[in-house]
Amino acid sequence: MRSVKVLVTHISEGEADEAIKKVKKVNEKSGPFDLIIVFSKSCDKITKLDTGSLPQLLLVSSDDKDNNSKAKETGENVTVLCNFGTYKLANGITISYLAHPSKVLQEQKDAILDKFSKMDSRVDVLITEEWGLPISERCGRLSGSEIIDELAKKLQARYHFAFSDEKNFYELEPFKWESNRLSRFLNIPNYRSGNKWAYAFNMPAGDSKDEEEVEPPNLIANPYQKVGKDSNKRPLESGTEDMIDYDxxxxxxxxxxxxxxxxxxxxxxxxxxxxxxxxxxxxxxxxxxxxxxxxxxxxxxxxxxxxxxxxxxxxxxxxxxxxxxxxxxxxxxxxxxxxxxxxxxxxxxxxxxxxxxxxxxxxxxxxxxxxxxxxxxxxxxxxxxxxxxxxxxxxxxxxxxxxxxxxxxxxxxxxxxxxxxxxxxxxxxxxxxxxxxxxxxxxxxxxxxxxxxxxxxxxxxxxxxxxxxxxxxxxxxxxxxxxxxxxxxxxxxxxxxxxxxxxxxxxx
Ligand SMILES: [Zn+2]
The missing domain is CATH 3.30.428.10 (HIT-like)
Structure with a gap:
């Protein structure tokens, strides 16, 4: 099975120099990676740093001076993904990104949903600053955006990374869609948080991409699929026969x-x-x-x-x-x-x-x-x-x-x-x-x-x-x-x- 080794991290401009040095060390020690995805509120500084020894680098960032979403190649191995869109790598891996904070999400809601509604397939990775509502709620957080919910449901990414909690690393147990696709959700905190600030994983690529993943033992109910109040399909109360476990x-x-x-x-x-x-x-x-x-x-x-x-x-x-x-x-x-x-x-x-x-x-x-x-x-x-x-x-x-x-x-x-x-x-x-x-x-x-x-x-x-x-x-x-x-x-x-x-x- 062909797979790509990916590292995802979250860096702010203030510590960009130090953090990129650290990323290089991680790449030497735990890599080499095929792809490094960096989320940063502003990536001007990172693009000026020496990243030559690193593999392909995707910088995801929000740019409120520019309403256009686009992918710009700024160096031999560096691509900046601005605002929102979808990017396809040479190895076939697809990445959708929505880098806006919640205020901008609301302002541009229609344009964003319009853009993604035209997509006709699922993606491998989804990068968003904000979290979806049900996962946020589950975690006792008060934020989250319904626009992210829409995207999560439509794109059913194998990996969804969010970054709005700058202090805490968070990983939700895997869950499944009706299509049988498995998804994972993670929040990556900032480099300076003192918590786990980079996450490495292997993802199938090429032809092996569509092979069905083995169901993990810690699978949870899909948080985006809430069961209605009067539905018979409650996973916990499917009938009376298992109410009394007599053994x-x-x-x-x-x-x-x-x-x-x-x-x-x-x-x-x-x-x-x-x-x-x-x-x-x-x-x-x-x-x-x-x-x-x-x-x-x-x-x-x-x-x-x-x-x-x-x-x-x-x-x-x-x-x-x-x-x-x-x-x-x-x-x-x-x-x-x-x-x-x-x-x-x-x-x-x-x-x-x-x-x-x-x-x-x-x-x-x-x-x-x-x-x-x-x-x-x-x-x-x-x-x-x-x-x-x-x-x-x-x-x-x-x-x-x-x-x-x-x-x-x-x-x-x-x-x-x-x-x-x-x-x-x-x-x-x-x-x-x-x-x-x-x-x-x-x-x-x-x-x-x-x-x-x-x-x-x-x-x-x-x-x-x-x-x-x-x-x-x-x-x-x-x-x-x-x-x-x-x-x-x-x-x-x-x-x-x-x-x-x-x-x-x-x-x-
Ligand atoms: Zn006894």
């Missing part, structure tokens, strides 16, 4: 609508008991006196940012008990919280992530456990909305399920909260959201009656929606399941990261 292997609870009899699972058959000869011991991360920790089978989360593993794990009491409660030892509850706290610290300090813990406390459960999932910091503020949305579906659409109503508590030690959990007649679902190691977590708790049906996947459903991973709701789907070797690799990475936080090493 003895999952060691979940037993509340199936038409099977309310308790089934006895003996410790020798329990998925989470050490006395089970089939225990998946290659997934164990840590074993304490009363509690142990494993990576999750069919993890929900996927590698993200600094985190090179899913990070989804389970805290499990060694004793075969359905739930916690005042009759169980206080020491056990404390050990579980100590594990929870150590994981939350690791996620925050080592990976810059917040943490959500999900659990079901029910007399009908088989072997109690808590699920711990890292989430990017910017999603913490959206947790409540994601929860409310799933509560709405649970209560309105799936009327067989117990109606859920979540109360929010400000700490593990608030009196109102302790009153609820110390009442052994309460069965409940609980989420604990840890924002920082210093602040108290927010706890969301909904009680239900023991004879009511609950959606065992509710926790996973809320987090899959929050993380925009609709295809990862079910742990045993082909999207989520890993083979034994992948599970071992995942566990190895976790062990390495968790080493400095492991509470079992501090227990003695």
């Amino acid at each position: 003895s292997k999952s060691c979940g609870s037993e509340n199936r609508n038409d099977n309310k009899k308790m089934r006895t699972i003996l410790p020798s058959n329990c998925h989470f008991c050490f006395s089970n000869p089939n225990l998946e011991d290659h997934m164990i991360i840590s074993i304490g006196k009363l509690v142990y920790l494993t990576t999750a089978k069919g993890p929900l989360s996927v590698p993200k940012g600094d985190m090179d593993m899913s990070g989804h794990c389970l805290i499990i009491p060694i004793e075969h008990i359905p739930r916690l409660g005042p009759s169980k030892s206080e020491e056990l509850a404390e050990s579980i919280l100590a594990y929870e706290s150590s994981l939350m610290k690791m996620n925050y300090v080592r990976f810059d992530m917040c943490t959500v813990v999900f659990e079901i406390q029910s007399d009908r459960s088989i072997h109690f456990h808590k699920q711990v999932v890292p989430i990017p910091k910017y999603l913490v503020l959206k947790f409540r909305a994601a929860l409310d949305r799933q509560v709405h579906f649970n209560n309105e659409k799936f009327t067989r399920n117990a109606k859920l109503e979540f109360q929010c508590y400000d700490s593990h030690t608030s009196k109102e909260y302790l009153d609820v959990i110390n009442n052994q007649s309460n069965n409940y679902l609980q989420f604990t959201v840890y924002e920082t190691p210093e602040s108290q977590p927010k706890i969301y708790l909904a009680t239900f009656n023991v004879d009511e049906t609950i959606d065992l996947q509710f926790g996973r459903r809320v987090l899959a929606f929050l993380l925009n991973l609709p295809r990862r709701v079910k742990w045993n789907s082909s999207t989520c399941l890993q083979n034994k070797q992948q599970e071992s690799v995942e566990t190895e990475k976790f062990l390495k990261a968790y080493k400095d936080y492991d509470v079992s090493l501090k227990e003695n």
